Amino acid sequence: MTRKDLLDIESLSREEIELLLDQAGPFKDLFTRSVKKVPALKGKSVLTLFYEPSTRTLSSFEVAAKRLSADVTNFDVPHSSVVKGETIKDTIDTLQAMRTDYIIVRNKMPGLPQMIARETKACVVNAGDGAHAHPTQALLDGFTFREVFPELTGKKILIVGDILHSRVARSTSTLMRKLGVEVAWLGPGSLVPKHGPKEIERFTNYEEAMRWAPDCIYLLRVQMERQSVQYFPSLREYTKLYGVTPERFKRIADQGTYIMHPGPVNRGVELCDAVMDYDRSLINQQVENGIAARMAVLYWLKPDTPTS
Secondary structure (H helix, E strand, C coil), X not given: CCCCCECCCCCCCHHHHHHHHHHHHHHHHHHHCCCCCCCCCCCCEEEEEECCCCCHHHHHHHHHHHHCCCEEEEECHHHCHHHHCCCHHHHHHHHHHCCCCEEEEEECCCCHHHHHHHHCCCEEEEEEECCCECHHHHHHHHHHHHHHCCCCCCCEEEEECCCCCCHHHHHHHHHHHHCCCEEEEECCHHHCCCCCCCCCXXXXXXXXXXXXXXXXXXXXXXCHHHCCCCCCCCHHHHHHHHCECHHHHXXXXXXXXXXXXXXXXXXXXXXXXXXXHCCCEXXXXXXXXXXXHHHHHHHXXXXXXXXX
8 A cells, every 4th residue: 555644553464564664674674774865765855843842863864765865854843934924824835845755744733744735735643743643753662672572472471651642642552552462551640541442451559569470561751731730649659660760770670670761861760770771671672763763654654756
């Protein structure tokens, strides 16, 4: 099936997901060895349109596109006509006139990438829309998980933290379940959605969640900027109940459980410093794999014809 855009994980089949993960492997082999650049997207243009701050995702897309030999332009939203009141529709029309081949978009408004995709001939990649979806994060998570567990069926991943406001939790949960991985959520009752797939286990107690025996613990950042009301007493209380404290980390290490985190990490909140040096921490591996996964996505969506 030919696709123009990557907007979410829900619309992808298991076969499409596995194809993308399979393609990410050779791309990682390329840039971790001697070859830093291939001409796969030579002559194509990639524009990043980020209305929200980003370090890992933005730089990862830029590096991925350049390693495929595409031309990259960063649309500097804070210094653009957007701050003068230009509508998103007018911005899209301007970008369309530039005949860009790809638009990588991040915005706090759920559904905005879908709207842009309808209005432009360019390939649109959702780099995060509000609390809705973050498909390339899910793909790099799946790629990283599969490097550790080549046989995914029956493996368990426990996602811990602010599930309610996390686009990462939604997309990664969906992708993992499509690949046969069992998923559970852990967090304060106010931040663990009661709706959603009934197959996902829901925990509000750390000890109960650990008795579920996850193969990997996926820690989320508490997204205070998305919380209009206070969902738990304090960050100190959150760490006490759900953080990987030194005491909990010792148990995790003794059991050989892997740890993942999408970043940025809040040390002393969701995890203690020792986690970052843990030999089964996959956090830095996720960052590296983000480049490979996004190279695979850009190559998969490669337009055969100009966007003019």
